[in-house]
Amino acid sequence: MLLKNLTPYRTARDIVFKELDKLVEDKIELTPIYEASNRIAAEDIFSPEDLPMFNRSAMDGYGVIAEDTFGASETNPVILDLLEDPNTAVRRGQCVKLSTGMAIPKGVDGVVMKEYCIEGEGFVEVRRGIRPYENISKIGEDIKRGDLVLKRGEVITPYHIGILSSLGIKYVKTYNLSVGIVATGDELVDLEDVSSIEELKKKRYIVNSNTPMFYALTGELGFTPKMYKSVRDNREEIEEVLLKAIEENDVVVTTGGTSVGDRDYTLEVVKDIGEVIIHGVKIRPGKPFGFGRCSLGEKETLLYMLSGYPVAAVVQWELFFRGYFRSRRSIYLPLKRGVPSTAGRTDVVRVKLVSENRRTYVEPLRIRGSGVLSSLKDGDGYILVEEDIEGYEKGDYVKVYLF
């Protein structure tokens, strides 16, 4: 039996993303700003105020009326009266001492850096002229009231945290999904059950590396992973673990047993307890991607049935899960070598960026198998050779999605 009715990549993506749209609607947490870094914003935040909120001194120095300093120099300094209270309104011939960040008092329209002044008893000798508003951070210079400072769906960076806290914002809504991870396969042994490499070789076991890897991939998105012990290729066992994982999570990721044949128990079970929406996509690697949903009680859970091969599974996760929450930065760069491809299928080609003589090129990684994790570890990103394209030639500019 062949995998028939393969769904084109873009169609599959649309179907999956629509389901995610519904799922995430209420998966929202109020997160203290300190803990929000690297999480995904679940709200737009418009600035409630200008930043700075008032004109501030950009330097340590003396607040003056700029006109008073015109023409001042080392050989021809200007003498200004120094007011004691830095909050006093300043008139012609007067100045106040200001530290960086302090509010600019009335009248002041410029700050002379202290390096260019000599302070005496009650007066200041100004040795350099300034332009109006020199060394003043103007109200709204950084952010204007009403500016969008955080966009729903954006990954929150330390810089957002800087801006939000400047605005006195203490909490931000973020998405959180619990993701259950279930690896299947008779050949698997879980990492915690490995006693020695000799045993692995002797018993011909393969360590279940997908579960720790997807645990990390989930955490990377700021979501909450939940691991389950790996399961044999046995319908009853798979059903039992799947039901538990579905009940306990918003999304369940399974790996293994999604191709066709005797071991497709995961798909069989999901067909019985829920719905398989997609099985098989025109991509490579990752063709046997399965996607479904299941409602136990009120709650709906989405099911990602991924390949057992780590790289195929990562590609499926990248295109159909991670891609929804975090789009990769993309840039166009020329190819160092051609990339052949077959029309009618979207190829996901891992690439390395190489720089020579101040130019950066894209080098497709030669892949020996879809199990080859080193192509991800050593890669800088990937290119998509979409269905309607029969590959690229050396020198062609391609869009690289950066890891």
Add this chain to the structure above:
Amino acid sequence: MLLKNLTPYRTARDIVFKELDKLVEDKIELTPIYEASNRIAAEDIFSPEDLPMFNRSAMDGYGVIAEDTFGASETNPVILDLLEDPNTAVRRGQCVKLSTGMAIPKGVDGVVMKEYCIEGEGFVEVRRGIRPYENISKIGEDIKRGDLVLKRGEVITPYHIGILSSLGIKYVKTYNLSVGIVATGDELVDLEDVSSIEELKKKRYIVNSNTPMFYALTGELGFTPKMYKSVRDNREEIEEVLLKAIEENDVVVTTGGTSVGDRDYTLEVVKDIGEVIIHGVKIRPGKPFGFGRCSLGEKETLLYMLSGYPVAAVVQWELFFRGYFRSRRSIYLPLKRGVPSTAGRTDVVRVKLVSENRRTYVEPLRIRGSGVLSSLKDGDGYILVEEDIEGYEKGDYVKVYLF
């Protein structure tokens, strides 16, 4: 008083990095592989084994002797005896059923995908010929014994975790530093003490955004941040908090009060209790960068005295701290607009990448002030215009360090 004896950027970097070399030597933790994602490796790991550890089937199908299938087709199938036990040695005319990932038994040198076979009672009709070793993942195909699978200093990704767990490796050595964060400034109010924006505007307070931002920046590196309440510009208060922070941390980051003049208490205190190694670097923004060390008892702590302006502080952190632990990915791309600069100073210019007609260009962000966090939030990276270069022209290829 001007900041004199500015240290050139590359010299300052060398000095700081040498101190970090010494500091990190014993800041090593044994981390369970599950928790190692995004942390920095403190050891080289060479693969103790080949991966796969034995020849495995790359497909669900039938293990055969490839030669037996030569010339097989739908119209001219080959009939092979099906052995019951998949671990039996296979001879000419025989085959075994294999699932993906299963060890290849003796004699077998190829796997025919099940799609091209019809299984009968004790025999299999093979309808496609295969080449020797087709559909077999060969021993060592992914990783060879002795390959460096994780390099000291590398950021551990989910893909490393996949590889390490495949090898049965359960723990990895990572670096962890505790970083104390102390903001100084009379104008500051801590986020938790903000009651309303109206109050901020009325009292002319500025929210201490540096502490939450550096908390996040520290966490981003997998290190342990520790926050302190912000401190007034008062020598005694600063000394008290600094002593505590130095005692409790491997690194202390202060912000504010590093320029010159009345408020440089941080530098004064560090001079008294330890040593100021650098004060002032030929960079922009970030010129007043201060760096020192202090030993209380056995333990040495490094001090990063950063600017009060968030962007200057971030640049200092980026060049002198983050840069040690995580080098940014860099690519060469052409400038969309010239970048003027002054020789004798290294300019750190924030840039955006813009793509038009399948080409990507570097657009320098027009910056209005060094307090402008939006230049970081909206930026894709930065370029360094080093001391000996007087800027770049439109079309020049520049090295972009990507955020």
